[in-house]
Amino acid sequence: MMPPEPRSDGSAPTPPQLGLRESATFDRLAIHQIQRAARTGIYDIRGGGAKRRVPHFDDLLLLGASVSRYPLEGYRERCGTEVVLGTRFAKRPLELDIPVTIAGMSFGALSANAKEALGRGATASGTSTTTGDGGMTPEERLSSKTLVYQLLPSRYGMNPDDLRRADAIEIVVGQGAKPGGGGMLLGQKISDRVAQMRDLPRRIDQRSACRHPDWTGPDDLEIKIEELREITDWEKPIFVKIGASRTYYDVALAAKAGADVVVLDGMQGGTAATQDVFIEHVGIPLLAAIPQAVAALEELELHRTVQLVVSGGIRSGADVAKALALGADAVSVGTAALIALGDNAPELDAEYARIGSAAGYYDDWHEGLDPAGILTQDADLAARLDPVLGGRRLANYLRTVVLETQTLARACGKSHVHNLEPEDLVALTIEAAAMARVPLAGTNWIPGRNDL
Amino acid sequence: MSTANPTTRAEQVDLELQTLRECNASLHAAAGDPAAARSWRVLNPGGRHSIAAGIDAQLEVEIEGHVGYYCAGMNQHAAVRVRGNCGVGVAENIMSGSVVVEGNASQSAAATGRGGLVVVRGDAAARCAISLKGADVVVRGSIGHMGAFMAQRGRLVVCGDAGDALGDSLYEARLYVRGSVAGLGADCVEKELRDEHVIELRALLERAGIVDVDATSFRRYGSERRLYAFDVDDAIASASTPR
């Protein structure tokens, strides 16, 4: 007899003797979502990124060296990891030791302790961290050696003193989780401090703007970038962050508008709170977006002049190595950094159960009840996260990721992680081959480029 | 670089002779230099963008002509006067001080302004005072559509008319309009003009140097606060079953 099919949500399988059959179309998740909609009259809001499976770095493999190429000694030969961001126009580019940065996550979504922990971990690792949709906190400025300051459509907390205090400025046009959408922070997390920083009434359900208030389109963006450079006397690198959708055009226009760095966030990218329908159905996977971005920069002869930082589902050194091989200069992590701090820890399983979730699944980050004390503004919960220990855990995670990246780069014979190239990659699936523009493993075939 | 004018003791920057970068660098340098001139004139602005953006000092800056985008952006402490028209986003994110436009202003005037005063003697186009966060904005003429969109704090005074969708998704900013309003945006309603508001208006008009407008002739608009919280039902299945 066939063993009963395990359920996709991990719950007990249907007893086979009942002969029940789950619909592929109206599966239990779809049924639950309709029931939830009928009860509440409002869309589901959650944190995290797209949960559906999309072509990703797991669908690519690296070609290790052999006779035709020779590898580098794992522990002995140098494999550089440093990266400089903002070499195009800024007087003071960012010099980072590793090609992994911490993505923008707002104080508001995150507790002040969590922001501080991110700063500590990033600083210990020689990399940068980023503010978010809620302004710059003193905690994160003090704990971060290199801090990127976001200018978002909402402009919450935006001020020229912080612009001058920042090491780089990131104009956020969009996020991979929600290209075309604005931010959300629900009342439970609008504490006095958050409200004050954002000039909002306490406890309201904040939905921030999706478009910048004083510019629209690439021609305005160019002028906006110039203004920010003028205000900061041309010192700071200016990043432009986009969610992956019409990536080729958006990257070309951002570069033409004068960006020093383009930050490209794929659809798997995390968010603190967004409509589930938005997270799952808008944007394209990072794997498909990177080659478009690189092609746009190459056509403008700006690849490596305008640096490309990519994010959205980066977990390991394997992901980093593959992203760099496709042409990125660095990657950025959000969700993985939170997990390193202690998000979704199995030790907290009982507490997750109490709020209707489970370790490994918790994504109701907007409710402010995070037992790990990371995604909350509740003082008691936030006190659970020790910023020093959190920083150490993040630094450990980053060190591991970099070691993994170097391991793979050396296996491919590279003395710097930036020497990885598309030629080092093959794809496991036709979809991934077409999107990443690398051959299907064991063939020379790149779908859409040449014949099998 | 700059030539001192002995009669007015104003430092002059001529944008036909000097670059925008030189102009702004001089204005910024005054922040940390107590010996620097406090009074500046910018000649031949020629519609250039970002003139006098990012000043952080108690300067008086007079710009003699029309300017492009983001003039006096993020201003701190300075009193900037534009003797001409302004492009998009004049005094965007102003923190303090004042910016006076003698002509008309394009879109997004005083966008996200957090403090200080912005005065437009002529008309202001669409999205005036958009996302306002605490600054005061006084327009002698009329404003275009979507004025004070999502405005959070601060005050917008319009002596003329307001275009469509005034105060859409408004938070706690207070809006005063003397003329007609083509239409109110979502969650924006007319509210009673009480004595305290007339007092507030008088003070604002006075600060803006507007003496020929009667403070009692305005109407007040504000948020109905219906959009502050999501509308979430809790229809339990059994309770909604017909009996």
Ligand SMILES: Cc1cc2nc3c(=O)[nH]c(=O)nc-3n(C[C@H](O)[C@H](O)[C@H](O)COP(=O)(O)O)c2cc1C
């Ligand atoms: C909790 C949380 C808060 C975020 N807040 C912001 C934000 O304020 N601004 C922004 O540009 N992106 C924000 N993001 C997106 C991240 O900057 C980044 O694009 C994303 O997390 C990358 O994908 P990953 O989570 O798979 O690493 C946030 C993400 C998370 C998980």
